Amino acid sequence: MKIKEVYDFIDSIAPYNTQCEWDNSGFMCGDMDKEVDSVMLCLDCTNDVIEQAVSNGCKLIICHHPLIFAPVKRVYDGTALYNAIKNDITVISAHTNLDMADDGVNDVLAEISGLTDCEKLFAENAPFMRMGNVKEQSASDFAKFIAEKLGNGAEVFDSGRKVKKVAVCGGAGGEYIPEAFYAGCDTFVTGEAKHHERLEAQRLGINLIVAGHFSTEVPVIEKLSEKLLKAFPKHRIFVASEESICKTVV
Numbered sequence: 001m002k003i004k005e006v007y008d009f010i011d012s013i014a015p016y017n018t019q020c021e022w023d024n025s026g027f028m029c030g031d032m033d034k035e036v037d038s039v040m041l042c043l044d045c046t047n048d049v050i051e052q053a054v055s056n057g058c059k060l061i062i063c064h065h066p067l068i069f070a071p072v073k074r075v076y077d078g079t080a081l082y083n084a085i086k087n088d089i090t091v092i093s094a095h096t097n098l099d100m101a102d103d104g105v106n107d108v109l110a111e112i113s114g115l116t117d118c119e120k121l122f123a124e125n126a127p128f129m130r131m132g133n134v135k136e137q138s139a140s141d142f143a144k145f146i147a148e149k150l151g152n153g154a155e156v157f158d159s160g161r162k163v164k165k166v167a168v169c170g171g172a173g174g175e176y177i178p179e180a181f182y183a184g185c186d187t188f189v190t191g192e193a194k195h196h197e198r199l200e201a202q203r204l205g206i207n208l209i210v211a212g213h214f215s216t217e218v219p220v221i222e223k224l225s226e227k228l229l230k231a232f233p234k235h236r237i238f239v240a241s242e243e244s245i246c247k248t249v250v
Helices: 003-013 047-055 080-086 096-100 105-112 139-150 174-182 195-204 213-217 219-231
Strands: 026-029 038-042 060-063 090-093 116-123 126-137 155-157 163-172 187-192 207-210 236-239
Touching (some): 003 060, 038 047, 038 219, 047 060, 096 126, 105 139, 126 139, 139 187, 139 207, 155 195, 163 174, 163 213, 213 219, 219 236
Parallel strands (some): 060 090, 163 187, 187 207
Antiparallel strands (some): 026 090, 116 126, 155 207
């Protein structure tokens, strides 16, 4: 298959024209006309992932976070971009378009979180979040459940309200705490929240569970792998071995 076929497939399930204005999803480097028989999937295209791709004969890496985000003025030896080009590896990113997509980052996180009657929660015209119901429980118990399901720790701010209606947003979703609150949610689950965002949760009186940027997003990689295997059954699809750069604790 040509890399362009894989790119077009991703565009069909997570359209690139839906990405946020500030994002840089899509083609990062390489040759879209190259023929490949294997693909490496990852959250972050690091040097370690590139080494795994080389070891497995993968000439295409699909990452969630863009390899090139801010403008690049120089390409230095030792950087992931340099090593991708050096090893003739094409890199494609699916970032906010995959966050928003059906069966994307937030649908997968909602499923893991046990949400029922799930629906999209629109924020600033971007349907990042998902909102649904769970069995009534304490914030502490729900945080422990989330931590166990994601295989990581979780920080919790307990407002004293029971958990019944939950919004989720993988990655750095702290800015959407008010949207979750005004949509009627008593609890918000995300990967990152800045200090002032945590204070806003406290002011509003909404439970906040911060479960790690990596941990709330990486589950989508397996889902994407399944979709690619179904679309390209004769080709090899690898999921890179990655570790979060930090851990959180309950």
